[in-house]
């Protein structure tokens with residue numbers, strides 16, 4: 001995935017910064033506890049496509 005892409009993507013819900021989980025290929029918003037999928041290198045920043053994180057996953 002293009003690194004520059006990560007610098008411009010923001011959470012569509014809170015406009016906060018997202019961080020990329022390489023292992024799961026997801027963009028994570030800790031504030032909303034949502035993980036957005038990355039499909040074929042393209043972040044899908046849609047709230048209804050996001051996965052809710054479990055309590056475990058919100059801890060670093």
Ligand SMILES: [Zn+2]
Nearest residue numbers: 011014029032
């Ligand atoms: Zn957010």
